Amino acid sequence: MSAWLEEWNSRQDVYLGDRHRDRHYRAVAHDIVRLLPPGARRVLDYGPGDALCAPRIAAACEEVVLCEAAETIRARLSDRFAHHRAIRVISPRQLADLPPASIDLMVVHSVAQYLDPAELDTLLEQARRLLGAGGRLLLGDLVPPEAGLVSDTAELLRFARREGFLREAAPALLRLAFSPYARRRHHLGLTRIDETQMTARARRAGLSGHRIRPNIGNNQARWTFLATPAQTPLRPAR
Ligand SMILES: C[S@@+](CC[C@H](N)C(=O)[O-])C[C@H]1O[C@@H](n2cnc3c(N)ncnc32)[C@H](O)[C@@H]1O
Numbered sequence: 001m002s003a004w005l006e007e008w009n010s011r012q013d014v015y016l017g018d019r020h021r022d023r024h025y026r027a028v029a030h031d032i033v034r035l036l037p038p039g040a041r042r043v044l045d046y047g048p049g050d051a052l053c054a055p056r057i058a059a060a061c062e063e064v065v066l067c068e069a070a071e072t073i074r075a076r077l078s079d080r081f082a083h084h085r086a087i088r089v090i091s092p093r094q095l096a097d098l099p100p101a102s103i104d105l106m107v108v109h110s111v112a113q114y115l116d117p118a119e120l121d122t123l124l125e126q127a128r129r130l131l132g133a134g135g136r137l138l139l140g141d142l143v144p145p146e147a148g149l150v151s152d153t154a155e156l157l158r159f160a161r162r163e164g165f166l167r168e169a170a171p172a173l174l175r176l177a178f179s180p181y182a183r184r185r186h187h188l189g190l191t192r193i194d195e196t197q198m199t200a201r202a203r204r205a206g207l208s209g210h211r212i213r214p215n216i217g218n219n220q221a222r223w224t225f226l227a228t229p230a231q232t233p234l235r236p237a238r
Helices: 003-010 018-034 054-058 071-080 092-097 117-130 149-163 166-177 180-188 195-204
Strands: 042-046 063-067 087-090 103-109 131-142 207-212 223-229
Touching: 003 071, 003 180, 018 054, 018 103, 018 131, 018 149, 018 166, 042 054, 054 063, 054 087, 063 092, 071 087, 087 092, 103 117, 117 131, 117 195, 117 207, 131 195, 131 207, 149 166, 166 180, 195 207, 195 223
Parallel strands: 042 063, 042 103, 063 087, 103 131
Antiparallel strands: 131 223, 207 223
C-alpha cells in the first residue's frame, strides 16, 4: 500500500468540521451533476472518500459506482449505502470486473495529488477501457506546480466565509496545521501537474482532454481536466 493510501486508510482529518465536510461534498456533487454527459446512465467515482452526496448524483443517473481503495472508508461506504438501490461500492481490484465502455462519467476528484506517476498512468488506462463513446473522465482538484499550503488555506477561508463557517474555521485551521495529515503532507508532498503534462499523459492512454473552468468543488487554486476517449468530440455540459 502506498504511504498516502495508508494515511487515508488510517485517518481523514482534512476537514475543519462537520459543516465543512458537508458543504465540500455538496459542492462537488453539484458540479458532478452539472458535468454529466447527456443521457448518462452510470457514473464511477474513483476515490470518493465518504461520498456524503452520492445519492444526489444517483438521483441524476441510473447507477453510481463508488470505487474506494482505503478499506476503512470503503467499509463505511458499504454500510451507509447497503440499502441504496442505485449506489454500489467496490474496491480498485473490482474495476477489472466492470465491462469495457460501461461508464459514462468517471470522476477522480482530489485524488491525483496522492498518486505516483505509475498509479496515475494505470488509472488513465482504466478510464480509457471503461469509458463508452462520448464518456467523460473528470479529474478535479489537480494541484498545479505553483500551488501550496498558502493558496489552499486562502481558498479554504474563502469557502468558509461563503458557506458561513468562518468562525469555526480559524481554530480548526490551527488544529489542522499541526495534524498528522499536515505532517504527512510535509514529508510526502503532493503530486503536482500542469495542463501540458496532464494532456500528454492522457494522450498516451488514448484520451483527449483539456482544462475546464472553474475547478469542481471549492478550491480555485487547483484545476480540473476533462477528457474523452480520443477522437470523440466533447458534447456540451448540461
Ligand atoms: C481528499 S480525498 C477525496 C475524496 C473525494 N473524492 C472528495 O472529493 O472529497 C482523497 C481520496 O483519495 C484516496 N487515495 C489516496 N491515496 C490513494 C492511492 N494511492 N490510490 C487510490 N486512492 C487513493 C483516498 O482513499 C480518498 O478517498
